[in-house]
Amino acid sequence: MRLNKIKKNGLFRVKELNCENDCVARLMAMGLLPEQEIRLVHEAPLGDPIAIEFNGCHMSLRLADAANVEVEPIE
Amino acid sequence: MSESSQNLRIALIGNPNTGKTSLFNTLTGLRQRVGNYSGVTVEKKIGIWTLPSGKEVELIDLPGTYSLSASSLDERLAVDLIAGHKENQAPPDLIVVVVDVENLRRNLFLASQASELGVPMVIALNCWDVAEKKGLQIDCKLLQQRLGVPVVPTVAKRKRGTEELAKAVESAVENRQMLIRPKWPKPVQNALERLHEEFITRRNESLREGELQRLLFDRKSAVRERLKTPAKEHESIITEIRNELYKNGYQPDAAESMLRFRFLNPLLNDVLERQAALKKRSKSEGIDQLLLHKFWGLVVFVGMMYVVFQSVYTWAGPIMDLIEGIVGWAQGLASNALTNTPVLQSLITDGIIGGVGAFLVFLPQILVLFFFISILEESGYMARAAFLMDKLFQWCGLNGKSFVPLLTSFACAIPGIMATRTINDNKARVITILVAPLMSCSARLPVYLLLIGAFIEPRYGPNVAGAILFAMHFVGTLVAAPFAWLLNRILNKGRKPEAFVMELPHYRVPQIKLTFFRMYESGKEFVVRAGTVIFAMSIIIWALLYFPRPAAVEQAATAAYVQEDTGTHQPATINGEMTPEASAQLAKRVDAAYLEQSYMGRIGKFVQPIFAPAGYDWKITVGVLASFPAREIIISTLGITYALGGEVDEESDDLRSTLNKAKWESGPRAGENVFNIPVALSIMVFFALCMQCGATLAVIAKELNWGWSIASFITLTGIAWCAAVLVYQIGMLFTG
Numbered sequence: 088m089r090l091n092k093i094k095k096n097g098l099f100r101v102k103e104l105n106c107e108n109d110c111v112a113r114l115m116a117m118g119l120l121p122e123q124e125i126r127l128v129h130e131a132p133l134g135d136p137i138a139i140e141f142n143g144c145h146m147s148l149r150l151a152d153a154a155n156v157e158v159e160p161i162e
Numbered sequence: 163m164s165e166s167s168q169n170l171r172i173a174l175i176g177n178p179n180t181g182k183t184s185l186f187n188t189l190t191g192l193r194q195r196v197g198n199y200s201g202v203t204v205e206k207k208i209g210i211w212t213l214p215s216g217k218e219v220e221l222i223d224l225p226g227t228y229s230l231s232a233s234s235l236d237e238r239l240a241v242d243l244i245a246g247h248k249e250n251q252a253p254p255d256l257i258v259v260v261v262d263v264e265n266l267r268r269n270l271f272l273a274s275q276a277s278e279l280g281v282p283m284v285i286a287l288n289c290w291d292v293a294e295k296k297g298l299q300i301d302c303k304l305l306q307q308r309l310g311v312p313v314v315p316t317v318a319k320r321k322r323g324t325e326e327l328a329k330a331v332e333s334a335v336e337n338r339q340m341l342i343r344p345k346w347p348k349p350v351q352n353a354l355e356r357l358h359e360e361f362i363t364r365r366n367e368s369l370r371e372g373e374l375q376r377l378l379f380d381r382k383s384a385v386r387e388r389l390k391t392p393a394k395e396h397e398s399i400i401t402e403i404r405n406e407l408y409k410n411g412y413q414p415d416a417a418e419s420m421l422r423f424r425f426l427n428p429l430l431n432d433v434l435e436r437q438a439a440l441k442k443r444s445k446s447e448g449i450d451q452l453l454l455h456k457f458w459g460l461v462v463f464v465g466m467m468y469v470v471f472q473s474v475y476t477w478a479g480p481i482m483d484l485i486e487g488i489v490g491w492a493q494g495l496a497s498n499a500l501t502n503t504p505v506l507q508s509l510i511t512d513g514i515i516g517g518v519g520a521f522l523v524f525l526p527q528i529l530v531l532f533f534f535i536s537i538l539e540e541s542g543y544m545a546r547a548a549f550l551m552d553k554l555f556q557w558c559g560l561n562g563k564s565f566v567p568l569l570t571s572f573a574c575a576i577p578g579i580m581a582t583r584t585i586n587d588n589k590a591r592v593i594t595i596l597v598a599p600l601m602s603c604s605a606r607l608p609v610y611l612l613l614i615g616a617f618i619e620p621r622y623g624p625n626v627a628g629a630i631l632f633a634m635h636f637v638g639t640l641v642a643a644p645f646a647w648l649l650n651r652i653l654n655k656g657r658k659p660e661a662f663v664m665e666l667p668h669y670r671v672p673q674i675k676l677t678f679f680r681m682y683e684s685g686k687e688f689v690v691r692a693g694t695v696i697f698a699m700s701i702i703i704w705a706l707l708y709f710p711r712p713a714a715v716e717q718a719a720t721a722a723y724v725q726e727d728t729g730t731h732q733p734a735t736i737n738g739e740m741t742p743e744a745s746a747q748l749a750k751r752v753d754a755a756y757l758e759q760s761y762m763g764r765i766g767k768f769v770q771p772i773f774a775p776a777g778y779d780w781k782i783t784v785g786v787l788a789s790f791p792a793r794e795i796i797i798s799t800l801g802i803t804y805a806l807g808g809e810v811d812e813e814s815d816d817l818r819s820t821l822n823k824a825k826w827e828s829g830p831r832a833g834e835n836v837f838n839i840p841v842a843l844s845i846m847v848f849f850a851l852c853m854q855c856g857a858t859l860a861v862i863a864k865e866l867n868w869g870w871s872i873a874s875f876i877t878l879t880g881i882a883w884c885a886a887v888l889v890y891q892i893g894m895l896f897t898g
Contacts, residue, residue, distance in 0.1 A: 106415035109661035112381070115419035116229035118268045128447065129454045129666075133553035138454070138666055144265055145446075145666040147549045149556065152661070 090139070090156035095127050103157040110152035118142050124161065170219045170335060171251075172211070175240060175276060176260030177269050178226030179542075179667035181288045183207075185260055185318035186223040187676065189327075194223075213328040222254065228268075230275040231380045235588050238384035244279045245370050247388060256282045256335050258327070263293035263300060263315075264668075267423070267430060270309075274422050277341035278372030283311045284330045284339075290315040290323070299435040308429045310342045319673060344425035349410035350417060353378055353403050360399050365391050378404065379418040446542070446668040453546055463550050466543070467569055470534045474573040478526035485526070489519035508708055517700030520792055521693040521857055524576050528688050529681045531570055531577035535584065536680040538566070540672035544584060545664055552662070558643065559650025561587060561662045564594040568642075571601035572635070575858045579865055580684055587662065593649045595865060596874050599858050600638035600645065602850060605793045609849045610634050612797060612812035616821050617842040630843075637850040641881060688861070695860035699791045706762040707788060707799075719755035723748050750802075757802050762788055776848065776886040777841040777894070779826060786848065791856035793849055840893025844886045852882035 093099060101123045104111050111119075119125070119141055128145060129138035136149045176182040186194075190209025207223040224243060225236035239248065246253035257276055261269040266287075277283060287293075287300065306313040312330035316323030333339070346354065357374045361367040367389055369377075376385045377400055389396050404414040453459050493511040500507035538544040548562030555564050563585040571578030578598045585591040610631055619627040757763050766784030773783045781803040789796040797812055804820045811817075824836040853859065853875045863871035 104416070106413060106419075107381070109381075110663045112231070112415055112419075113228065113661055113663045115416060116231065116271060118271070118419075118423060120420060120423060129450060129549070130456070131454075131549055131553060132456045132460050135553045135556070136549060136662070138549065142265065142268060143444075144268065145450075147545070147552075147662075147664045147666055149552070149662055152663070 088158055088160070089154050090125075090127075090158050091137075091150040091153040093127050093158060093160075095130060097127065098161040099125050099127075099158040100161050101125060101156060102159050105155035108152055108155040110148055111155045114146065114148070114156075117144070117146070119146075119156075125158065170217070170256065170331075171222065171254045172219055172256045172258055172331065173222045173224055173240075173244060173254040173281075174258050174260060175224045175244075175272065176226060176288075177228050177262065177265070177272060179665060180226070180260045180262040180265075180269065181318045182226055182260040183223060184673070184676065185286060185288060185316060186221060187679065188318045188321050189324060190221055192679075211328075213332065214325055215328070215332065217332075219331070227272065229272060230376065231383070234586060236586065241279075241373070241376060241385065242388075244276060244281060245373055253279070253281055256284065256331060258284050258286055258331070260286050260288050262289050263287050263298060264289065264296070266300070266434060267426060270426050270430075271419075271422055273341055274344070274426060275372075275418075277343055278375055279370055280340070280372065282334045282338050283341045284327065284334045285309065285311060285313045285341075286323070286327055287313060287315045288318055291317045291320070301433050301435070305430075305433045308342070308433070311339045342429075344422060346421065347412070349407055349412055350378075350421070352410075353407045356403050357400075360403075361389070361391065361396075367391065375418070378407070379414060381415055444668065446666075449669055450546070450666070453543070454549065459546075459550060463547060466538075466547075467566075470531070470538075470566070471569055471573060473534065474527050474531050474570060474577065478530045478573075481526035482523050485523050486519065489515060489522070505708075505711075509704070512708075513701045513704035516704065517697040518693075520700050521689065521696040524574060524857055525685055525689065527574045528577045528580065529685050531573075531581060532681045532684040533677060535566065535581055536677040537672045539584065540670060540676060542667045542669045545666050548664060549666060558593075558646040559654060560590050560593055560646060561585070563587075564590060567594055567598060568601055571598040571603060574603050574605070575599045575601065575855065576688070576861050579858065579861050580688065582865065589650070589653045592653065592866060592870070593646050595862055596649060596870070597642040597646045599853050599855065599862075599874070599878060600642040600851065602635040602638050603855075605855065606634070606849050608794055608797055608812040610846055612817065612821075613842040613846055615812065616818035617837060617839055621839070630846075634846055634850055637847055637885075641851060641885070645881075687864075695863070696791070696857045699856040699860075703762070703788060703791050703795075706765070707757060707760050709761060710759070711756060715755050715759055716752050719752045720748060723751050753802050754804070757784070757799075772883075773886075775891065776844045776883070777836075777838075777890040778845070779824075779836045781824070782836070782841075782845065786845075786852075786854075789849075789854045791854075793854045796849070839897055840890045843893055844890035847889045848882045848886035850882075851878060851885055853878040 088099075090099075101119060101121050103121065104115060104119070106112050106115060123141050125139050125141040127137060128140045131137070131147075134150075136147045137153060138145050138147045139153075140146075174182055174186055186207065186209060189211040194207055194209030209221045209223070211219045211221045213219060222243065224240045227234070227237045227240055230237055230241050230244075242248045243251075244253060244257060259269070259273040259276065261273070270285075273283065273285060287302070293300070300315075302313050302315060312334055314323055314327045314330045316327055354371070354374055357377055358371075361374070361377075362369055369385070373385045376383045386393075386396060386400070391399075407414050407417065453462055493515050496515060497507055497511045500510060535544070538547065544563075544566070547565060550562065551565040552562030555561055564582075566584070567578045567581040569578075570581055575598045578601065579595050582591045582594045582598070585594060614627045614630055618630055763780075763784055766787055767780045769787070770778065770780045770783045773786065778786065781800065784803060785796040785799040788799040797817070800821070801814075801817055804817070804824065821837050822835075826832050826834050826836055859871045859875055862874060
């Protein structure tokens with residue numbers, strides 16, 4: 088499941104990242120790595136960008152970039 | 163600060179939102195200077211920090227960055243400076259890494275990257291108080307042991323921990339304490355060794371080990387641009403080595419993050435003690451439930467922007483009026499004192515005092531805006547505003563951070579352009595700066611009011627007049643959107659724009675002291691660096707309008723006036739003495755005559771054919787040309803050319819009715835009215851789009867460079883001319 092498709096507020100685990108995307112590379116330097124738990128916290132009023140939470144910090148990224156992050160839901 | 167060369171040099175680095183600048187201000191007080199690094203627009207802040215031992219230290223505040231991957235301008239600068247490649251200076255003697263306790267792990271990533279550049283380090287755990295309040299405990303001693311460098315808790319806002327920091331700095335420099343570095347797995351080691359051999363041993367490049375890592379790990383590294391080895395050659399070597407690393411099981415783009423975090427994680431075991439409270443939703447998240455809400459978030463946003471815009475527009479108004487009043491008073495004073503030396507009188511009143519007034523008048527708006535920008539940024543709301551608005555700007559290569567600068571430009575482009583400093587993506591910043599002058603600023607309003615009041619309102623009533631006034635405010639925006647899109651295509655040349663990843667930091671109460679400091683800084687910078695240029699331009703325009711000044715012109719104008727006067731029923735002279743009204747009238751006629759044969763008048767007549775397709779006669783042309791330093795000038799210039807004196811304003815009935823009656827003096831349309839509705843619209847459109855503002859040009863030159871400034875002047879003037887011609891010609895089809 089790709090990060091740009093997930094619904095709000097569920098908990099997810101990062102499975103895979105396409106690190107060739109600049110945004111993803113940046114997020115990785117902030118600790119967004121496989122196995123990391125993340126949460127979708129906000130969607131902008133126009134649907135894009137989204138804000139995710141991991142490690143206690145909130146990051147905004149655009150849907151086009153979020154498509155480069157593969158996640159799975161945590162029960 | 164001249165002896166600074168022997169002083170210790172310390173660079174301050176850290177992630178954004180760690181309170182780094184706050185610590186910098188606390189340590190240096192007001193003993194700092196701000197400039198730009200040569201060749202780039204990144205702000206350079208250097209201050210003097212006096213240690214308790216009395217020693218003075220040069221402190222360099224580097225821009226906040228998350229990593230040193232050197233893809234953005236800020237990161238590149240940080241790497242270059244720490245590695246000692248910036249402005250021919252040796253590497254700093256020490257790095258202080260400012261770390262936000264709440265994001266320790268992520269913040270130490272940057273520290274770990276920086277450690278590879280071989281400079282001693284001290285870690286400042288900032289915002290210690292907030293962490294304590296949140297139930298976060300850190301075992302500093304343990305952390306210090308494991309990292310190998312001093313770790314000092316600080317609270318920059320309350321000046322806590324600065325003495326300990328000073329002690330730590332001295333000991334770290336003396337003992338050259340370095341942060342512990344990860345041991346790379348064999349494939350990475352091999353790759354680094356190969357890079358060393360290729361570039362340092364064989365090609366004699368001056369690189370540090372840490373920079374070799376940047377070459378290896380970063381897809382696009384600024385370090386590459388510094389290599390002496392030709393691009394093709396170094397590219398193929400680096401690609402080959404990266405490919406080999408990939409074959410050995412490490413994706414080069416991901417390897418560094420994976421390995422460093424794997425290395426840092428065990429170091430933080432038992433160091434961090436979180437209490438259950440932290441798991442709960444933070445306060446910031448609660449606030450964001452409202453501020454980022456799909457409906458209410460927008461309502462609050464619009465409300466807040468309304469307040470900002472209104473304040474820049476109206477709060478600054480009375481102060482601007484006051485400044486204008488003082489300038490006018492000073493002009494009157496100087497004018498009276500210097501009646502015996504008319505050239506000096508005009509130079510000092512119109513040239514010098516007028517020129518100083520021309521830029522001082524912008525100061526209130528700049529201060530008010532930076533008051534708000536500072537509060538919005540410090541509190542953390544600015545990132546939210548960008549988050550809400552981002553989608554609107556994506557398609558033309560901009561991002562949400564362009565919103566506030568562009569909105570502000572509706573009041574005045576100068577503070578708007580200065581506000582673009584909050585945009586990290588340099589290309590987006592350049593585009594925002596270039597379209598900002600198209601937003602309809604308040605200086606255009608008098609021009610609209612004059613022309614609408616004279617031509618539209620009497621004929622079509624207040625409703626149409628209001629609609630046109632409204633439409634005029636959007637002409638610029640309408641042109642700005644495709645212009646931005648085009649600029650993006652040109653500047654990015656099909657490449658994707660820079661990544662837009664942005665932290666939504668925790669909300670914080672802004673520090674009022676910092677706010678005033680930023681207002682002071684921006685105001686000072688404007689006056690010192692843009693003010694001088696605006697001043698010079700004003701003097702030049704004054705000279706063009708004043709010279710030459712042969713006495714024959716006055717005699718001819720007087721003779722003509724007296725001659726004409728004998729025909730009118732009101733005698734201008736009683737017993738050979740002129741009545742006051744008549745002499746005032748004559749003075750205005752003389753001014754008009756002087757203006758007509760001044761250099762500016764001659765230039766106006768000479769270039770009038772260029773403006774003929776837009777329906778302008780030479781008088782409007784002179785008005786347009788004289789308004790290049792500042793749009794408002796057209797009103798007083800029209801006042802002078804039509805012999806009403808320079809003190810008219812847009813509400814003057816005199817000026818309005820005179821414009822209505824003005825006739826073509828010669829040419830194919832001699833005798834026809836100069837001003838009709840198409841001409842009025844054409845002038846308004848020209849003013850809406852044209853870059854008639856010396857102050858804006860000066861500020862663009864300061865924020866980017868003169869090349870951009872001149873290019874934007876030419877482009878916008880070209881667009882304005884085309885649009886004005888189009889409006890006039892189409893208008894004439896309907897009305898002519």
